[in-house]
Amino acid sequence: MRLAFGLGAVWLASLTIAATVIPSQNNDTDYKIGPTPLDTPWTDTVGTNPWPEYPRPRLQRSNWKNLNGVWRYRNGTEGDIKSPPFGQRLEKPVLVPFCLESALSGVTGKRHIYSWYQTSFDIPLDWLVTDRVLLNFGAVDYEATVFVNGHNATFHRGGYFEFSVDVTPYLNASGSNELIVHVFDPTDQDRTQIPVGKQTLNRGGMIWYTPCSGIWQTVWLESAPVEHVTKLDLVAEMDGKGTLIVTIYEPDTPDVKATATGISGAPFVFTVKNPELWHPDTPRLYNITVKLGSDTIQSYTGFRTVSRGVINGIQRPLLNNKFIFPFGPLDQGFWPDGIYTPPSVEAMVFDLKVLKRVGINTVRKHIKVEPALFYKACDELGLLVIQDMPSLRPDLPDPGNQCYIIRLEGPEQQKEFDRQLAMLVEQLKSYTSIFAWTIYNEEWGQDTKGLPEFRLTDLVKSLDPTRLVNAVSGWADHGAGDFDDNHHYSTPQCGTPFWSATSGLAAYDSGRIALQGEFGGVGQYAPGHTWYPDLSKQTSYELTNDTIAWNYRTHKLLSELREQTELYACSGGVWTQTTDVEGEVNGLMTYDRRVIRMDEAQWKADVFALYETAAKRAAHASQNVGMGDQSLEGLQIGML
Numbered sequence: 001m002r003l004a005f006g007l008g009a010v011w012l013a014s015l016t017i018a019a020t021v022i023p024s025q026n027n028d029t030d031y032k033i034g035p036t037p038l039d040t041p042w043t044d045t046v047g048t049n050p051w052p053e054y055p056r057p058r059l060q061r062s063n064w065k066n067l068n069g070v071w072r073y074r075n076g077t078e079g080d081i082k083s084p085p086f087g088q089r090l091e092k093p094v095l096v097p098f099c100l101e102s103a104l105s106g107v108t109g110k111r112h113i114y115s116w117y118q119t120s121f122d123i124p125l126d127w128l129v130t131d132r133v134l135l136n137f138g139a140v141d142y143e144a145t146v147f148v149n150g151h152n153a154t155f156h157r158g159g160y161f162e163f164s165v166d167v168t169p170y171l172n173a174s175g176s177n178e179l180i181v182h183v184f185d186p187t188d189q190d191r192t193q194i195p196v197g198k199q200t201l202n203r204g205g206m207i208w209y210t211p212c213s214g215i216w217q218t219v220w221l222e223s224a225p226v227e228h229v230t231k232l233d234l235v236a237e238m239d240g241k242g243t244l245i246v247t248i249y250e251p252d253t254p255d256v257k258a259t260a261t262g263i264s265g266a267p268f269v270f271t272v273k274n275p276e277l278w279h280p281d282t283p284r285l286y287n288i289t290v291k292l293g294s295d296t297i298q299s300y301t302g303f304r305t306v307s308r309g310v311i312n313g314i315q316r317p318l319l320n321n322k323f324i325f326p327f328g329p330l331d332q333g334f335w336p337d338g339i340y341t342p343p344s345v346e347a348m349v350f351d352l353k354v355l356k357r358v359g360i361n362t363v364r365k366h367i368k369v370e371p372a373l374f375y376k377a378c379d380e381l382g383l384l385v386i387q388d389m390p391s392l393r394p395d396l397p398d399p400g401n402q403c404y405i406i407r408l409e410g411p412e413q414q415k416e417f418d419r420q421l422a423m424l425v426e427q428l429k430s431y432t433s434i435f436a437w438t439i440y441n442e443e444w445g446q447d448t449k450g451l452p453e454f455r456l457t458d459l460v461k462s463l464d465p466t467r468l469v470n471a472v473s474g475w476a477d478h479g480a481g482d483f484d485d486n487h488h489y490s491t492p493q494c495g496t497p498f499w500s501a502t503s504g505l506a507a508y509d510s511g512r513i514a515l516q517g518e519f520g521g522v523g524q525y526a527p528g529h530t531w532y533p534d535l536s537k538q539t540s541y542e543l544t545n546d547t548i549a550w551n552y553r554t555h556k557l558l559s560e561l562r563e564q565t566e567l568y569a570c571s572g573g574v575w576t577q578t579t580d581v582e583g584e585v586n587g588l589m590t591y592d593r594r595v596i597r598m599d600e601a602q603w604k605a606d607v608f609a610l611y612e613t614a615a616k617r618a619a620h621a622s623q624n625v626g627m628g629d630q631s632l633e634g635l636q637i638g639m640l
């Protein structure tokens with residue numbers, strides 16, 4: 001377990017005291033939820049104070065202020081970033097942090113390429129004027145320029161990643177501060193090649209969905225001492241000295257399990273004796289307190305080791321050195337009312353709890369990155385996360401093999417993809433539940449001549465040597481990474497000596513772990529519960545009108561996966577998918593989360609049968625552990 005901290009060495013700037021107090025421009029009287037073909041049980045509970053929870057569980061500070069709520073919005077135009085609308089009241093209300101396209105934002109509409117956001121904030125009176133004020137964004141899709149009181153405070157590119165800026169020099173310590181955010185989000189306009197996952201401006205086909213533009217995760221302020229613990233990716237150019245005190249508490253008690261003291265600037269190893277291990281069945285977490293001078297941070301972690309090894313002659317994924325059979329759904333994280341933004345934490349966690357109820361131990365977070373509280377929920381509930389990098393949009397149908405291949409226009413797109421892949425790993429690697437990283441999904445944005453997946457597997461392993469890497473999930477596999485991952489609908493072909501002749505693939509590669517990275521996709525018409533009332537727009541790989549038939553088919557397909565686990569080398573499976581999304585009606589639940597299709601008793605029996613079969617394959621095993629070792633690392637704290 002490795003936690004890294006850095007010491008922010010920023011000199012105190014003097015604060016400007018505002019001569020006049022500008023009244024708050026927040027005005028929620030004209031906000032209302034926009035039109036949507038479908039809502040959820042949470043739509044009407046959101047109100048105008050959404051996502052009030054503390055947004056960064058890995059690094060919590062007590063002095064913080066949530067800026068979510070009704071802001072002002074204006075549709076922008078190309079080039080207007082040169083003349084920001086300082087001191088003006090923008091025309092429309094927008095509920096932050098919901099995607100502009102979503103009903104919950106109150107804006108809706110299409111083609112949010114250039115956008116302006118505006119709000120104002122006060123600094124809480126009890127924050128020390130000698131401390132710094134950090135402005136944090138959970139995610140803004142795709143490029144954000146942040147202006148505070150007319151100053152260009154920062155620019156950030158990448159729609160899935162958190163960023164933070166020290167705005168202390170721009171503040172009026174007493175009185176109102178104007179915050180303006182300019183957003184540019186081309187999505188896939190004019191074949192732009194940026195990480196977008198399933199978003200597209202031009203909907204078409206079953207698997208492409210409404211895009212998300214603008215601020216889509218919590219915006220908040222925090223106060224931190226001049227010398228403060230920061231995220232690893234923000235400390236590269238900073239250094240400093242201080243005393244670091246780490247405390248780990250016994251679960252659910254104030255009893256201290258262990259403490260360690262170190263001097264910042266030198267890495268040191270911190271060992272916890274006999275920790276209870278984290279596992280999906282026993283998701284034990286330990287609270288941590290970090291003190292650095294006057295900066296106090298709350299965090300937590302779980303102790304566990306992810307590795308790969310040979311058991312009875314077969315490559316297997318290991319958790320705490322035992323074969324674990326990861327099984328769970330492709331989890332898209334789309335919502336009819338919030339698009340990319342779940343209506344609330346409760347709604348987001350509802351999905352995960354339904355999965356846990358039937359014994360599922362994994363989610364494949366599909367070409368999207370969720371708010372930090374999603375990963376915290378997986379840590380707490382006990383769900384392994386296979387985290388995909390958001391892919392580039394593949395919009396060129398290749399007539400030869402009917403694959404969608406995007407040809408990169410130049411090395412810049414590849415470079416930016418690489419940069420954002422590193423951001424993904426840096427942002428999420430501290431979450432206990434992360435099990436594997438997926439670099440490419442089905443050849444989307446993958447240069448199938450240059451084979452960047454070999455180089456990128458090395459990159460990911462260098463940033464995080466403690467997880468497995470799924471270099472290519474489905475399709476264009478050339479042997480990189482820890483998995484041989486097949487996608488096949490509806491039936492699985494997991495670690496089998498047979499394969500689909502049309503797929504161009506061969507039998508599974510016994511040098512890597514066999515994973516069924518996608519299968520299932522059994523659909524059911526859902527009148528009254530779909531994005532498209534028109535049945536002709538509700539589709540999947542196979543369809544039925546009947547819930548009993550849906551459960552019959554899912555039982556058959558899960559049984560096939562179980563048989564392939566018993567007979568062949570199958571080591572895990574990903575079922576398409578948690579919920580319906582727009583026209584794709586193959587969820588374990590409908591898109592509105594109002595109908596659960598699963599016969600839960602049957603599903604639970606089928607899921608546990610998978611685990612039992614896998615356990616039998618590992619019984620009396622001669623293990624040859626290929627990565628990691630038998631001993632726990634304990635907690636390592638490194639100071640940059």
Ligand SMILES: *[C@@H]1O[C@H](CO)[C@@H](O)[C@H](O)[C@H]1NC(C)=O
Pocket residue numbers: 027028029030
């Ligand atoms: C708030 O919005 C309403 C409706 O648009 C408007 O009539 C009112 O003047 C606004 N109030 C402020 C303080 O801007």
Ligand SMILES: *[C@@H]1O[C@H](CO)[C@@H](O)[C@H](O)[C@H]1NC(C)=O
Pocket residue numbers: 075076077108109110111112113
């Ligand atoms: C914003 O303005 C542009 C150009 O003026 C227009 O093409 C686009 O449809 C507008 N978008 C919205 C959401 O109003």
Ligand SMILES: *[C@@H]1O[C@H](CO)[C@@H](O)[C@H](O)[C@H]1NC(C)=O
Pocket residue numbers: 081082145152153154155
């Ligand atoms: C704002 O500042 C960033 C550097 O932080 C710069 O890249 C960007 O061009 C600036 N934008 C404007 C509109 O001045």
Ligand SMILES: *[C@@H]1O[C@H](CO)[C@@H](O)[C@H](O)[C@H]1NC(C)=O
Pocket residue numbers: 016017018019020021022149171172175176177178
């Ligand atoms: C902040 O202070 C500066 C300098 O006194 C002033 O020009 C500006 O108008 C103030 N802005 C706000 C939003 O109070």
Ligand SMILES: *[C@@H]1O[C@H](CO)[C@@H](O)[C@H](O)[C@H]1NC(C)=O
Pocket residue numbers: 249250251252253285286287298
């Ligand atoms: C960790 O601390 C939080 C309060 O900060 C508490 O709610 C939670 O129960 C603690 N967790 C454990 C595992 O002790």
Ligand SMILES: *[C@@H]1O[C@H](CO)[C@@H](O)[C@H](O)[C@H]1NC(C)=O
Pocket residue numbers: 525527535545
């Ligand atoms: C499915 O049921 C709907 C009514 O709910 C009906 O209109 C439709 O024809 C049925 N489709 C099939 C393929 O049976």
